[in-house]
Amino acid sequence: MQLFQHGTLANLVPGLFNGTLSIHELLQHGDTGIGTLTGLDGELIILQGTVYQVNAQGVVRIVEADEMVPFANVHFADFTAAGAVDQVTDAQLRDTLAHKLVSLNVFSSVTLTGTFANVTTRAVAAQTRPYPSLKATAAAQSVFTRDTVTGTIIGYYSPKLFAGAAAPGFHLHFLSDDHQFGGHLLHADVLKADLQLQAFENLDLHLPINEPEFLKLDLDSDEIVSDIELAEK
Structure with missing residues (x-):
């Protein structure tokens, strides 16, 4: 099983937000994943x-095939059911996973x-040249909340060994079932959800x-990894 990643999070730290791979090309490597668009424009959730x-x-909105990404992770979904996760607070969630x-x-x-309850997400506004760091x-991001919402948390776990190429630990996005709410996940209490996992060799x-x-x-x-971790919080 293979995880495809275009770009690195380290590239984004100094402001390399220019799109360098099209959505069409990205989807040749997977049907599931996360990412962002040119200019760090919002948060991407890729499902089916x-x-x-x-x-x-x-x-x-649904993204067009000719739009570009500076960073994204995708893979072809072949998940294994890993049971139910019920009544887990955000403080417990990542350790539980x-x-x-x-x-x-x-x-x-x-x-x-x-x-899920008490769901908080964020999305960054599109940046223009000269791109900031x-x-x-962080000053250009919007934060959204829902008291209770049904949907999907999708994301990746990256080993600390690869910090810089990716965010160490969990990088999670969210999309509601009605496609009216989502973004980079900041907080979520799990009321009742089914967990699926897929490991990559x-x-x-x-x-x-x-x-x-x-x-x-x-x-x-030395500041690259600390800046990535700060941006992911």
């Missing part, structure tokens, strides 16, 4: 081959489908080698 964007106004994984040393995808975009890391800005970037900084 359809790409949804949640923008900074909270609007959910971690204990369900086959190992903390491999990349894995998780989905939780069901009913990833840290600076291969990581296909696709880098934008035709992007001059990427080739010139200096990513050798």
Whole structure:
């Protein structure tokens, strides 16, 4: 089983937000995943081959094939049912998921489908050149909440060993069943949900080698991982 990743989160830290792979090309490598669009424009949720964007106004729409991503994870869904997760608070959620994984040393995808309470998500507004740093975009993000909502949490677990290429730990997005609410997941209490897991033996890391800005970037900084972790909170 293979996880395909275009770009790295480290690329985003200094502001490399230019789209370098089309949605059409991305979907050749998977039908399920997460990501963002050119300019860090909103949050992507990819389910059953359809790409949804949640923008900074909270609007959910279907993304066109010619739109571009600077960063995304996708894979072909082949999940294994991992039981029910009921009455789990957000404070307990990531530890609960971690204990369900086959190992903390491999990349894995998780989905939780069901009913959630106190759900908080965010989406970053589209940035324009000259792009700011990833840290600076925190001021441009919108936060959305729902008291109770049915939907799907979709995302990935990345081992700490690969920090920089990906966000260490869990990187989770959310989409409601009615496609009216979603984004990067900040908080969710699980009332009742079904968990599915998929572990990957291969990581296909696709880098934008035709992007001059990427080739010139200096990513050798101790602050890269800390900035990624700050942006993911």
